[in-house]
Amino acid sequence: MNAPSSLIDPARRRLVAALAGTGVAAALPGWAAPRATRTRRGPLGVALIGLGGYSRDLLAPALQMTRHCRLAGIVTGTPAKAEEWQRRYAIPDRNVYDYEGFARIADNPNIDVVYVVLPNHLHKRFTVEAAAAGKHVWCEKPMAMDAGEAREMIDACRRHRVQLTIGYRLQHEPNTRAWSELAKSRPFGRLLRVKADAGFNGFRNNPGDAWRLDPARGGGAMYDMGVYSLNAARYTTGREPLAVTARQEILRPEIFRGVDETMRFRLEFPEGVVADCVTSFGMDLNTLRAECEAGWYQLSPFQTYDGIKGEASDGRRFDATLGPKPAMQALQMDQDALAIIEGRPPRVPGEEGLRDMRVLDAIFASARADGKRVQIDQD
Numbered sequence: 573m574n575a576p577s578s579l580i581d582p583a584r585r586r587l588v589a590a591l592a593g594t595g596v597a598a599a600l601p602g603w604a605a606p607r608a609t610r611t612r613r614g615p616l617g618v619a620l621i622g623l624g625g626y627s628r629d630l631l632a633p634a635l636q637m638t639r640h641c642r643l644a645g646i647v648t649g650t651p652a653k654a655e656e657w658q659r660r661y662a663i664p665d666r667n668v669y670d671y672e673g674f675a676r677i678a679d680n681p682n683i684d685v686v687y688v689v690l691p692n693h694l695h696k697r698f699t700v701e702a703a704a705a706g707k708h709v710w711c712e713k714p715m716a717m718d719a720g721e722a723r724e725m726i727d728a729c730r731r732h733r734v735q736l737t738i739g740y741r742l743q744h745e746p747n748t749r750a751w752s753e754l755a756k757s758r759p760f761g762r763l764l765r766v767k768a769d770a771g772f773n774g775f776r777n778n779p780g781d782a783w784r785l786d787p788a789r790g791g792g793a794m795y796d797m798g799v800y801s802l803n804a805a806r807y808t809t810g811r812e813p814l815a816v817t818a819r820q821e822i823l824r825p826e827i828f829r830g831v832d833e834t835m836r837f838r839l840e841f842p843e844g845v846v847a848d849c850v851t852s853f854g855m856d857l858n859t860l861r862a863e864c865e866a867g868w869y870q871l872s873p874f875q876t877y878d879g880i881k882g883e884a885s886d887g888r889r890f891d892a893t894l895g896p897k898p899a900m901q902a903l904q905m906d907q908d909a910l911a912i913i914e915g916r917p918p919r920v921p922g923e924e925g926l927r928d929m930r931v932l933d934a935i936f937a938s939a940r941a942d943g944k945r946v947q948i949d950q951d
């Protein structure tokens with residue numbers, strides 16, 4: 573189903589304006605130029621793998637708004653879903669795959685990128701398989717189950733000379749971009765403390781077979797919402813944390829078996845800066861705050877699909893508007909597609925996902941050890 577053009581055009585105009593300021597990212601260590609030499613011109617063909625809520629409600633509609641990429645293919649285990657998607661988005665049979673036959677995608681010149689939108693335990697497997705098929709990979713957050721998997725994914729993409737990009741949509745959002753700049757310009761003097769809280773009050777009714785509650789499939793609040801707090805703490809400080817203390821809480825043990833309902837963690841950064849973070853499946857939380865020697869700044873909400881906004885103690889506001897959802901995902905995918913087309917590193921490469929996975933490993937280790945302080949592996 574295509575959105576009416578009256579809806580698309582203003583959003584498209586805003587996207588073009590946002591893209592205009594993209595600039596060329598600095599070369600990253602270890603980043604290999606993509607092997608893919610496209611003979612075809614025009615937007616990149618994207619295949620979504622995993623047609624659940626995020627693909628259905630955000631990514632597929634966003635791909636109707638993008639200029640540099642388009643929804644070309646799907647990978648699903650459910651034939652009925654495939655039919656429905658093919659009808660809605662005019663996807664030809666030759667661009668439809670199931671999980672078992674996925675490797676055949678290597679022979680399809682109309683697919684340039686595979687976007688992995690599966691439960692977390694499947695991110696590594698399909699990233700590695702997509703890379704082996706010679707496709708660039710966009711992978712949803714959290715990148716993987718642990719840092720070891722993240723490294724394997726980076727290695728596979730490097731070996732096959734395809735780009736690996738993590739779907740941290742907020743890093744493309746204009747207010748978050750402006751916010752992250754403050755880590756460098758420091759208008760309020762030295763940063764002292766960050767607070768980053770991300771959560772929602774969910775799973776109240778019968779949760780059924782929810783993979784988000786299954787430890788084997790990467791369930792729990794930390795993997796799902798905690799990465800927003802963690803990633804935000806890193807882009808707020810512009811530094812890497814040195815150590816962490818973490819504690820998990822479970823108020824509804826009948827629902828949360830072997831996964832965290834709430835995780836509270838403190839990250840220790842260089843120069844005594846701390847980030848206190850809470851993430852939860854039992855509380856609505858959506859605030860990012862930085863306290864400095866001579867003032868403060870805050871985004872609330874900071875991780876919604878639209879309407880991210882904030883203010884600072886000097887009266888400045890974070891009030892850029894991208895337009896309603898899914899404009900943020902459209903901007904993200906257009907910027908990531910341009911990086912491939914122009915042969916330059918993406919804004920959020922696999923290495924950025926790996927940095928979070930290293931911290932996640934330390935958070936889980938600390939929580940398992942009743943809040944013992946755990947050092948975080950550095951590069």
Ligand code: NAD
Nearest residue numbers: 622623624625626627689690691692712713714739741783
């Ligand atoms: P979902 O449960 O709605 O969809 C998951 C899909 O995977 C379904 O189509 C399901 O059929 C398929 N699947 C294949 N193998 C499966 C298995 N073994 N168990 C369960 N499902 C299986 O999930 P979602 O909300 O679309 O999330 C998918 C990914 O996208 C996750 O990694 C999640 O963290 C990420 N996500 C990111 C954002 C964001 O804002 N960046 C938002 C939502 C989800």
